[in-house]
Amino acid sequence: MVDRISALDGHYQSGRFGTDGDTDVGLQLIRDLQLQQVAAWPDTIKKAADAAAKAAGADEAPAPGKAISGERGAILRSEPLKWWLVGVDSMQIDSGQGAVLDLSHSRTQIRITGPKSTTLLNRLLPLDLRDTNFREGAVASSAMHHVGVTLWHSASGYELFIPRGFALSIWEILFESALQFGVEVV
């Protein structure tokens, strides 16, 4: 199998950039995203949720706006009737219970870390990311520089899912905004 080529390949340079002093932001491209969408019908939410949880190796599927990490992957409730399985390469479900769709190549995943990661995101993202509102395990969809994105607060930091075609454009504006904080591209 040939290697996957990310939307940022050829434009992604690791290293330390920006203002002198502290390095308050880390940016990392998470390669080879595996992303399965599981959609339920209104009368099969429980069954589809159980199937999604099982596929991710989790005890249960999360409520809207939440994410749960399982043994094989994480489950994000992306819409009231939909979950995203991150890190899961395939899944089956009976069409009477729901629908599965491979979206692994549709998004580019960027991880944002560091003490100024929230500040950086809020330069572009109109989401209330304060600890009181967007703790670890929170998920939200919003717009960043006119582009619809999904943000997940994972144990590792913020995971930003950008539509692949816009990924380089959003990466560039995110990177330029991060220079003021001192940024390490991993």
Next chain:
Amino acid sequence: MSARRLPSGGRIDRSQVIRFTWDDRAMSGHPGDSLASALMANGEQVLGRSFKYHRPRGVMSAGVEESGAMVTVGEGARQDPNVKAPMQELFNGLTATGQNAWPNVRFDFGEVNDMLGRFLVAGFYYKTFMGIPPFEWGKGTGAWMWYEKFIRKAAGMGSASREADPDHYEHGHDFCDLLVVGSGPAGMSSALAAAEAGLDVMLIEQDWELGGSFLSQTGSESKNRCADMVASLNNAGVRIMLRTTAFGLYDYGVAGLLERVTDHLQNPDRYQPRQRFWNIRAKQTILASGALERHIAFGNNDRPGVMNAAAGRAYVNRYGVLPGERVVVATNNDSAYKCAIDLACAGADVTLLDARSTLPGELAEQAGEAGVSLRTNTVPLKAKGRSSVNGLELAVVSGSGWRARGAESCDAVLVSGGWSPVVHLMSHRGVKPKWDSENACFLAPSRHETIQMAGSAAGYWRAADCELSGIAAGSVAASALGKKAKTLVLPPIGGWDLAIKPVYEIRVPGKKLKCLVDPQHDVTAEDIRLAHREGFVSVEHLKRYTTLGMATDGGKMGNVIGLALMAEALGREIPEVGTTTFRPPYTPVSIGALRGRSVDKHFRPLRRTPMHDWNLSHGATMTMAGLWHRPWYFARLSETISEAYVRETETTRKTVGLCDVTSLGKIAVQGPDATEFLNRIYTNPFAKLPIGKARYGIMLRDDGFVMDDGTTWRLSETEYFMTTTTAHAGKVMVWLEELLQTRWQDLKVHVTSVSEQWAGCAVAGPESRKVLAACVEDASVMDNEAFPFMGVIETKLQGGIPCRIARISFSGELAYETYVPSDYAAAMMDLLWPKAEQSGGCLYGLEALGAMRIEKGHVTGAELDGRVTIEDAGLGKMASPKKSFIGSALRSRPDMTREDRPKLVGIFPKDRSQTFNAGAILCSVDQVSGLGEGWITGVTHSPAKGHWIGIGFISGGHQAWAEKTAIAADPVRKGDVEVEIVSPHMYDPSGEKMYG
């Protein structure tokens, strides 16, 4: 004598020196200075020239309301005009210059305008539109086009740089429980009370120091109080933003802020933006935005040396600058007494004129002890001197008016005509402030929505009352958000010992005076009366006619006085005249801050296909298609675009061509009811589409017009892969979601955009099957019989790349659309291109794609513009008469079925060597006028035909125009071209090549 720096006192750091230049002259100041205080300390008096009359102006205030010392800061590309000198923090290397003057503000030839002042009154500019009397009476304004530029040149403010802005700006979003605007006693106390109750508080201050009116006070008590509060705020975790102005309040607790990040720095970090534009979403808001001191309209009240009394106090106490040696303080209220006392204590010879007949006991006593001379019933009548004040004519009470009596020698006049609470931000919420006659000011309601007023912004004049009102407001905010907070009893609004005496203008019989109401726009008291005489009654009309309050201060200085004069002219009270509505921004916001990072390459997000870099490395010239960047053509050597696309078209039709078609919209339609869903949205039947087949479909809007077209591939019993046009991808996706969520909730169907998941390449031309067969792992899947026209297969390209292929054609040739998961796009092209090259093929771009589709008569977004029925597009046979579908009812309306509707046609130039343009209007030969008979949507040179062709619409279609000549009218570009109207299917009409 001018202002001078005191040897001690103030909040400046005398141990350090700051070097700056003013009008190319080297000067110095200290950390803590504003540009205004430093210029005053350097003995500068004339710092500006007025808008229209070019009157000399000095510092008139110590804040955002400044109307005199408006200067240009920076030079070259960083030239920033109309900066209020009191708001500009001094820094090493600052360069500032005077503006609206020649050769300079100290000696300005434009001052001749002041002598011609009687001709330049309110409405002067509008009257110039009527032409020069008597030559142009009733004839319009022929000469105006000539003299308008001289009028414009003679008036104005500073000039912006003509160079591109070298700085960058950015936006920011933040959230809080409570937003407090203003950090005076009320703002700090409210922030502290709320933070201590457990709220997440943001405190916004436009100055570079917290403290508000504390900063203008003398004595260790207020200094310590201020310092203690700042320390407490920091300890309580209040998020403090300095140099930040809340310029607007919007729906649902949204506040717009402008943060001046590096405007005060000599060598800012290059990664920091110059300014930051903030959107703050606050659950509660407290406006502790203070109050602005009003002036009084007396003769020459704009002379350098005349300023408001609070400013005088700020300069002496905060900046250690004494505004004058012999100072007259003129007031109609208690507040100016502190100013007079502080100036006297700092060494000035101070006379205080109080318009009232009695003196406020305790304050007057303190003033007397400080050596201030006090006069009652006395007001300023006219300032003497031109470039600086050297005396003041006085007036005393005479019945209900004033009469001239005496003069006072002085070098500074400090005026307090009362206070106007800053209600602007509350006004942004559509709240009309109400006139409080007792305090002679407009007050906003203390609470509206989730917003509260506090401190002097709410009409409290005593510092202690301001603090109390701040604590109360903070407590209310905390309670509103479920926190425990104490309830406080507030004192009544106001708080002066002796009531204010409303005084807005000083006039005496028989004396002509130039009394400025709005100094920034040179609006005089006489202008207001002129407007009244000319019939203006509404304050909104008055404002526009006189330009009162329309300068960069937005009426902070003059609005109340203007209203009062209008009320007097109309014989009404101020509340009956009304008030003007304050709108954002409170202070100017730079265009750079508004656009943030959305400039140059970030003007809009760029959407790249997964083959973007591959296309570029293979010679693509790109073009924009919506937000997408798509290959336009692949020029070889020195080919022009025309040569390139003609070659690409010819090569594709002859052998094979590859084209990036990733931008087509792609939607996964999944679920047990997916077939029923498609059958309802497409005009043609989908109920019996077999698995492994694709079908071309048209979808209509509810009103019966065509929305979009595309092919839909059946992948399984319950899953389809729909393609849409590039232009309508988003619209179709939203439409399908809307149908499922609002009309057909019973259908078990999910639609998901997979436009980003799949990268597509059209492989078109007679050799396309051969090329693909060489690239798939199992070549047998490409057999003609196994893979017929409109067939769909899911297979693998060599290397195990999963792909789905449909045999469909936009070019009119044997062709396939091949899709792979996006991260494999380059790998797919690396497989396809060598094989295509071996077959003598080419890469082709949007231009060749367009040429081939026009030859073939295929419609795109250019044709499906929302005005076209399915019959107009020549696709009427695709509308099933046997089923109901979206748009099926309304497409039968009489006007939709008229025979003479414009229908899709092909267009040839009558003289085959001629060309015509897309956008030309098609007319009959005998009537080349009006809306014509149709229009042209696309044109190209047709390699197949050997001449220019077009596609478009014309009444009745091509049959109605057989044997007739039409005119392609293009009056502003090409002129008229005779054309023939033909069938839109100009290439291979039977489809032999496509089916082959």
